Amino acid sequence: xxxxxxxxxxxxxxxxxxxxxxxxxxxxxxxxxxxxxxxxxxxxxxxxxxxxxxxxxxxxxxxxxxxxxxxxxxxxxxxxxxxxxxxxxxxxxxxxxxxxxxxxxxxxxxxxxxxxxxxxxxxxxxxxxxxxxxxxxxxxxxxxxxxxxxxxxxxxxxxxxxxxxxxxxxxxxxxxxxxxxxxxxxxxxxxxxxxxxxxxxxxxxxxxxxxxxxxxxxxxxxxxxxxxxxxxxxxxxxxxxxxxxxxxxxxxxxxxxxxxxxxxxxxxxxxxxxxxxxxxxxxxxxxxxxxxxxxxxxxxxxxxxxxxxxxxxxxxxxxxxxxxxxxxxxxxxxxxxxxxxxxxxxxxxxxxxxxxxxxxxxxxxxxxxxxxxxxxxxxxxxxxxxxxxxxxxxxxxxxxxxxxxxxxxxxxxxxxxxxxxxxxxxxxxxxxxxxxxxxxxxxxxxxxxxxxxxxxxxxxxxxxxxxxxxxxxxxxxxxxxxxxxxxxxxxxxx
Numbered sequence: 001x002x003x004x005x006x007x008x009x010x011x012x013x014x015x016x017x018x019x020x021x022x023x024x025x026x027x028x029x030x031x032x033x034x035x036x037x038x039x040x041x042x043x044x045x046x047x048x049x050x051x052x053x054x055x056x057x058x059x060x061x062x063x064x065x066x067x068x069x070x071x072x073x074x075x076x077x078x079x080x081x082x083x084x085x086x087x088x089x090x091x092x093x094x095x096x097x098x099x100x101x102x103x104x105x106x107x108x109x110x111x112x113x114x115x116x117x118x119x120x121x122x123x124x125x126x127x128x129x130x131x132x133x134x135x136x137x138x139x140x141x142x143x144x145x146x147x148x149x150x151x152x153x154x155x156x157x158x159x160x161x162x163x164x165x166x167x168x169x170x171x172x173x174x175x176x177x178x179x180x181x182x183x184x185x186x187x188x189x190x191x192x193x194x195x196x197x198x199x200x201x202x203x204x205x206x207x208x209x210x211x212x213x214x215x216x217x218x219x220x221x222x223x224x225x226x227x228x229x230x231x232x233x234x235x236x237x238x239x240x241x242x243x244x245x246x247x248x249x250x251x252x253x254x255x256x257x258x259x260x261x262x263x264x265x266x267x268x269x270x271x272x273x274x275x276x277x278x279x280x281x282x283x284x285x286x287x288x289x290x291x292x293x294x295x296x297x298x299x300x301x302x303x304x305x306x307x308x309x310x311x312x313x314x315x316x317x318x319x320x321x322x323x324x325x326x327x328x329x330x331x332x333x334x335x336x337x338x339x340x341x342x343x344x345x346x347x348x349x350x351x352x353x354x355x356x357x358x359x360x361x362x363x364x365x366x367x368x369x370x371x372x373x374x375x376x377x378x379x380x381x382x383x384x385x386x387x388x389x390x391x392x393x394x395x396x397x398x399x400x401x402x403x404x405x406x407x408x409x410x411x412x413x414x415x416x417x418x419x420x421x422x423x424x425x426x427x428x429x430x431x432x433x434x435x436x437x438x439x440x441x442x443x444x445x446x447x448x449x450x451x452x453x454x455x456x457x458x459x460x461x462x463x464x465x466x467x468x469x470x471x472x473x474x475x476x477x478x479x480x481x482x483x484x485x486x487x488x489x490x491x492x493x494x
Contacts, residue, residue, distance in 0.1 A: 019082030119194025191226030353465035358483035394473025395428030411435025
């Protein structure tokens with residue numbers, strides 16, 4: 001974090017200083033909401049939460065090295081003295097104000113490029129790919145994990161330094177206006193939109209109207225806000241329509257089969273895409289400079305499992321290109337590159353011959369189908385022996401009134417893909433079990449258990465050498481942790 005005095009922080013967030021004797025000399029060099037992450041000179045952000053209240057941990061934070069607190073109410077040490085604090089009405093809003101001030105100062109110091117990424121799926125993987133490509137070029141800051149909301153984005157910005165050349169911001173949303181709010185905070189130069197799906201459909205439905213249109217409108221806020229380049233997925237009609245909302249030149253990426261009408265409109269394309277027997281895509285990555293009638297093509301292999309990651313790779317390549325990198329370097333760095341964040345098609349080959357694919361960090365109907373397609377492909381390679389496919393599927397959360405029908409449709413997909421064994425976990429996912437039965441699955445092909453412990457017992461009894469097992473659910477359904485337990489039973493990660 002760039003150094004800021006207590007007085008500068010108070011001014012940036014329109015806060016009131018309390019318990020600080022020398023606000024113009026007290027300097028903060030880090031900031032976090034976790035009292036366990038404090039270092040000498042840190043700002044502790046006492047954020048109220050659903051489960052606990054950060055104000056209860058102020059003494060711990062100060063003892064660990066924090067020198068200032070961002071808080072919503074005055075608090076005191078055990079001896080009765082006031083904690084050194086900047087007091088505000090809303091800590092989360094103040095985090096955004098402070099992040100905006102930091103971005104302004106960084107921009108004034110160096111030619112920083114801010115890149116925003118949004119989409120119903122693929123944001124974190126695209127962020128990981130892009131950050132890896134950019135960091136080989138110059139100092140780059142990107143989110144940890146999936147920090148992508150009104151708290152996560154400021155926490156990402158707080159880690160930036162004055163010499164940050166590229167600031168990659170993942171932008172999530174569950175209501176209209178969320179993306180615009182984040183844009184006002186960081187003012188993106190480049191905006192990248194991946195796809196429009198049904199993630200958070202339940203919350204978006206609360207806004208009224210067709211939830212699909214509401215999601216598309218919200219994701220499109222990034223297209224409106226980006227100041228120098230808008231990067232859009234030509235293969236997604238709802239994303240392609242956002243070109244009309246852009247106030248900056250549009251760069252198209254895709255396979256040439258989408259809404260823009262062919263590869264002649266694309267700037268970055270994937271051609272001759274093939275999946276190898278490990279599920280990784282081999283493709284020709286093409287950069288078109290239409291103004292110069294120039295074409296640069298590179299044969300690369302993705303390090304990610306699943307054909308759907310081609311979209312993420314193309315988005316990262318497009319953003320890096322528009323950020324100023326040359327195609328040769330982009331292709332070289334993307335070749336074989338894997339995601340840095342956990343539980344994204346994470347493969348573990350156990351010594352006993354069982355392969356675990358853990359993709360249970362997040363889930364919506366679109367990503368669930370893509371993961372299942374990949375499982376089916378891995379179990380039936382073009383060369384080599386067939387393997388038994390096992391899908392362990394939990395609930396897809398925040399689908400609102402669509403919950404039952406969307407899970408039932410995934411049950412139909414499981415049957416149509418000929419997944420050998422499907423284990424459905426939890427009450428939320430129960431319609432998936434019923435959907436598979438209705439589609440024609442026999443009782444010995446699909447099973448339902450109430451929770452992760454029951455699933456663990458079932459898997460221990462039924463998994464055998466040669467099986468390939470996929471774990472897929474929303475994060476709070478907990479299957480990512482079950483996937484870890486199964487993988488760790490003699491793991492040999494590749």
